[in-house]
Amino acid sequence: MSESFRQTLIQAAQSGTQDGLDVLERSLRAVEPSDVLAQHLATLGFRFESEARVGLAAKAYALAARMGRARAPGYRLAAIRARILDLCQNDDFDSVEPLLDELQQAKDATQDRGQADPAFTDLGWACEMHGEAERAVRFYLLARIVRDKFGGAALTHDGDTFEVKIKNLRRLQFDTLLPEGRFDEAIELHKRTGCVHGSAPLAKYQIVSAKALSEAGLASYVEVLPARRIAAPALKFWEPPPPLRSEAGDLDMPPFYLAFLEEAHAFPRSNVVVTGDRVVYDVAAHPRRKDVLIQDGVNLDQIMMAAFGQTHALIELPENAERIEAGLVMFGLQSRNYGHWFSEFVPRMICYNDPRCPDGIPLCIDDHMPGTHEEILALLDTRNRPVIKLPAKPVSFGKLGMAPVPAFFPFDMKPGQPFYDTIWPSDVFKTIRDRILQQARDRGLLSERRDRRLFISRKAFTQRVLENEQEVADRLRPLGFEVIYPETLSFLEQVALFHSAALVVGSSNSSLNNTLFSQVGCQILGLIHEDLSFNFRGYTSYVESGGAQITFLRGKSSERRSNVHAFHANYRVDPKQVVDAVAQLATRSPAISGRIVT
Structure with a gap:
C-alpha cells in the first residue's frame, strides 16, 4: 500500500x-x-x-x-x-x-445462513412500540416478501401473520385520519396494501340511524314500543356501596322499531348495513358517538374492514356477495356470545313477531352460533319463520328487515371516557321471559319445586374465572347447594332449573343470564372481581326484569395479561363472606325464609 x-x-x-x-x-x-x-x-x-x-x-x-x-x-x-x-x-x-x-x-x-440479515420483523415490531405505524407496515411488507420467497419468519412477535398485522396497523392509521376528515388519505393507504390481506376497495358512506333513513324516504319504519323513561335499578352490594367508576346508562329508552330497507348489503358477524351511499348504524349515529369506540370491522372473524369517523365511515364492500331476496337481521357483532346474544339480539324477536312484520321472511343468523341460540329462536318465533344460517360471506338483500338493540349499548368507550353501564328496559325482557316460561310450561318442564340452591360452575371457561371455585363449592354443598354446569344443559333445561331455585350463587357473567327466568323473589349472589367500572347496573336491570333480586359480592382481582380486558379478569373471593351472604339472602327468599340450612 x-x-x-x-x-x-x-x-x-x-x-x-x-x-x-x-x-x-x-x-x-x-x-x-x-x-x-x-x-x-x-x-x-x-x-x-x-x-x-x-x-x-x-x-x-x-x-x-x-x-x-x-x-x-x-x-x-x-x-x-x-x-x-x-x-x-x-x-x-x-x-x-x-x-x-x-x-x-x-x-x-x-454459504451464509443469514443470521446477520436485516431483521424486518424486529424492525417492524420496534416501530410498532414507538407508534410509527407506517414504517411498521413497510417493514412487515418486506418481512412478508422474505417469508414467501426465502422461507423467513412467518409471524410477528405477538403471533399475528404479517397480513393480519398490516390490516390492523392500517386500522390504527384510519382511526387517526378519520376524526380529522382525511378520508381520501385513508383510502389511498388502503389501496397500497388492501391486496395483501385480501380486502376490497374502501368507500366513504354517511352514517345514519334507521329512523333518519326513513325520514329521508329511504326505508319504512314503525315503532313497536315508543320512547319511554324507565326507573333506575337499585344496586345491592354485600359490602357498603362502593364508589362506582362507570357512567350510569340513560333512563330514556329509544323507540323499539321495525324498519325495512330495499337493496342493502350486510355482513355476517358485523352490525354494518350499507344501502346506497349510507351506512345504517344506530350506535354510530348516536349523539354520544364522539365518546364511543366502535371496533366493528376489526375482529379477526369479520369479513370486511370498516372504520368510523364522526359523520362518515369507510366500509369495504367485497364483490361476489351472496344474494338473498328478503331477510330479518339476527346476525351481528358478538352474536355468538351468549350474553350479547340475549341482551342485544333476542329482544328483536318482539319486533319480528309484530303483526306489521310480513309473514314468510326468514330469520338470518350467523352460522357459528351455538345450538342454544337456535333453540331460543324457535321458542320465541310466533310466525314459524324459516332460518337462514349465513357463512362468513357478504350478503346482498333485496329487502332487509331490522330491529334495534333495546337500549343504547356501546361496546366500549374511547380512552379517557368512563365505561358506559347500559340500563336495560324491563318491559322488553319481561316480555321475553313470559314467552319462554309459557313455552316451558306448555311442555311440562316447570316443576312445582321452588327451593333449590344452585352454585354455577365456571370451570369450563378461561376468562372471569373464580380461581378458588372448588373451595367455595365445598363450603356451599353442606348448605344444600347443587353445583351446576349450564353449558351441559339445553336452554329449556336451564330455564326449568333456574325457575325452581330460591338461591343462586355464581360469577357475574353470561351464566347469570338465565336467572331472568327465576321465580319472583329468588335471591342471586353475583360474584365478581374488584373492578368498580363493571356493569353492575346492566346486570341488575336485566336480571331483576323477571322479579329476582341480585346482590354483588366483590373479590380480589388476579393479575391479568395486557391483552385481557379488565372486565374479564380472574379473581378470588373469601368463602366465609360467601357463606355469610348466603345466610342473609336466604332470609329474603320467600321460598325458604324461616327454614334456613346452616
Missing part, C-alpha cells in the same frame, strides 16, 4: 463523510486489488456500521468487495446488508425489494 493511498484512507476514516469515501474511491482506480487493502476497507466499513452510519458502511464494504479477492463475496454480502439498512433508515422502502434477490444470491455464494 503506497503512502499516499494510506493517507487517503486515513483521511476518509477521519472525515467520516460521503465526500471522503468518494475521494477514496477515485484513488482506488490506480491501485491493484489486494486482500490486505480490502481488509482495511472492510474494517472502515465495520467502524461506520458500529457507529450506525450504515450508508457509509455500505459504501466501504462495496469498495472492499471491489478490491478483494478471496474474501470479496463476503464483503459484497456485507455491503448489500448495510445498503438495505440504509435505505430503510431513509424510508426508501421501495428500493429495498430488488436488493432482496441480490442478498439471497450473495448468501448462496458465501
Whole structure:
C-alpha cells in the first residue's frame, strides 16, 4: 500500500463523510486489488456500521468487495446488508425489494445462513412500540416478501401473520385520519396494501340511524314500543356501596322499531348495513358517538374492514356477495356470545313477531352460533319463520328487515371516557321471559319445586374465572347447594332449573343470564372481581326484569395479561363472606325464609 493511498484512507476514516469515501474511491482506480487493502476497507466499513452510519458502511464494504479477492463475496454480502439498512433508515422502502434477490444470491455464494440479515420483523415490531405505524407496515411488507420467497419468519412477535398485522396497523392509521376528515388519505393507504390481506376497495358512506333513513324516504319504519323513561335499578352490594367508576346508562329508552330497507348489503358477524351511499348504524349515529369506540370491522372473524369517523365511515364492500331476496337481521357483532346474544339480539324477536312484520321472511343468523341460540329462536318465533344460517360471506338483500338493540349499548368507550353501564328496559325482557316460561310450561318442564340452591360452575371457561371455585363449592354443598354446569344443559333445561331455585350463587357473567327466568323473589349472589367500572347496573336491570333480586359480592382481582380486558379478569373471593351472604339472602327468599340450612 503506497503512502499516499494510506493517507487517503486515513483521511476518509477521519472525515467520516460521503465526500471522503468518494475521494477514496477515485484513488482506488490506480491501485491493484489486494486482500490486505480490502481488509482495511472492510474494517472502515465495520467502524461506520458500529457507529450506525450504515450508508457509509455500505459504501466501504462495496469498495472492499471491489478490491478483494478471496474474501470479496463476503464483503459484497456485507455491503448489500448495510445498503438495505440504509435505505430503510431513509424510508426508501421501495428500493429495498430488488436488493432482496441480490442478498439471497450473495448468501448462496458465501454459504451464509443469514443470521446477520436485516431483521424486518424486529424492525417492524420496534416501530410498532414507538407508534410509527407506517414504517411498521413497510417493514412487515418486506418481512412478508422474505417469508414467501426465502422461507423467513412467518409471524410477528405477538403471533399475528404479517397480513393480519398490516390490516390492523392500517386500522390504527384510519382511526387517526378519520376524526380529522382525511378520508381520501385513508383510502389511498388502503389501496397500497388492501391486496395483501385480501380486502376490497374502501368507500366513504354517511352514517345514519334507521329512523333518519326513513325520514329521508329511504326505508319504512314503525315503532313497536315508543320512547319511554324507565326507573333506575337499585344496586345491592354485600359490602357498603362502593364508589362506582362507570357512567350510569340513560333512563330514556329509544323507540323499539321495525324498519325495512330495499337493496342493502350486510355482513355476517358485523352490525354494518350499507344501502346506497349510507351506512345504517344506530350506535354510530348516536349523539354520544364522539365518546364511543366502535371496533366493528376489526375482529379477526369479520369479513370486511370498516372504520368510523364522526359523520362518515369507510366500509369495504367485497364483490361476489351472496344474494338473498328478503331477510330479518339476527346476525351481528358478538352474536355468538351468549350474553350479547340475549341482551342485544333476542329482544328483536318482539319486533319480528309484530303483526306489521310480513309473514314468510326468514330469520338470518350467523352460522357459528351455538345450538342454544337456535333453540331460543324457535321458542320465541310466533310466525314459524324459516332460518337462514349465513357463512362468513357478504350478503346482498333485496329487502332487509331490522330491529334495534333495546337500549343504547356501546361496546366500549374511547380512552379517557368512563365505561358506559347500559340500563336495560324491563318491559322488553319481561316480555321475553313470559314467552319462554309459557313455552316451558306448555311442555311440562316447570316443576312445582321452588327451593333449590344452585352454585354455577365456571370451570369450563378461561376468562372471569373464580380461581378458588372448588373451595367455595365445598363450603356451599353442606348448605344444600347443587353445583351446576349450564353449558351441559339445553336452554329449556336451564330455564326449568333456574325457575325452581330460591338461591343462586355464581360469577357475574353470561351464566347469570338465565336467572331472568327465576321465580319472583329468588335471591342471586353475583360474584365478581374488584373492578368498580363493571356493569353492575346492566346486570341488575336485566336480571331483576323477571322479579329476582341480585346482590354483588366483590373479590380480589388476579393479575391479568395486557391483552385481557379488565372486565374479564380472574379473581378470588373469601368463602366465609360467601357463606355469610348466603345466610342473609336466604332470609329474603320467600321460598325458604324461616327454614334456613346452616
